[in-house]
Amino acid sequence: MLQDLKSRLHEEEVRQLIELSVFPDPEHVIRTIEQYRAVDDLRIMGYESEGQIVGIVGFHIDSNDRMTLRHIAVQPEARGAGFGRGMILELLHQFNPVSIEAETDEEAVEFYRSIGFRIESTGEKTPGTERFTCTYDAVEVE
DSSP: OEEEOGGGTTSHHHHHHHHHHSOOOHHHHHHHHHHHHHOTTEEEEEEEETTEEEEEEEEEEOTTSEEEEEEEEEOGGGTTSSHHHHHHHHHHHHHOOSEEEEEEEGGGHHHHHHHTOEEEEEEEEETTEEEEEEEEESSOOO
16 A cells, blocks of 8 residues: 655655656755655655565646656566556555546656556657656546
8 A cells, every 4th residue: 555755755765766766866856855845735655565665656636636647666676566557556546536647758658558558759858858648547537
C-alpha cells in the first residue's frame, strides 16, 4: 500500500528516489523537495517492501479528479519487479481519478504503454530530446 511521504522528505532514501525522477542537479532536487513541502495539493507517496522504500510517486489531482503524475521512480535494483505498475494501480484504487496523465521521455514510454496509457509525442522541448504525453482514461468522461 502507498504511504504519504510528506513528513519524510528529509530522509535520504526519499531524497535519492526523488533524484532518480528529476534532472540530477542538486539544486533541482532541493527545489522539488521544497515544492512538495510547500504546496498542499502536491502529494508524494511511497511504496515500501521489506522495510525499505523502493518507489515513489508524486502527483496532483485537480478539481475534476484528473491526476497529473509529476514524478515516479523505483530503486534501480527493484526495477522490473512490478513496483511501478503497482504504484499506478494503487493510485487508481486509492484516489479513483477519471484520468492520469504523465509527461515523459522515450525511455519510459514502454512502461506507460504496458499499463494501458495512450501515448502521444509532444515533440522536442529541448533539442534532441523527444517528449511524450501518456494518458490513462480510468473512467469514461461524458
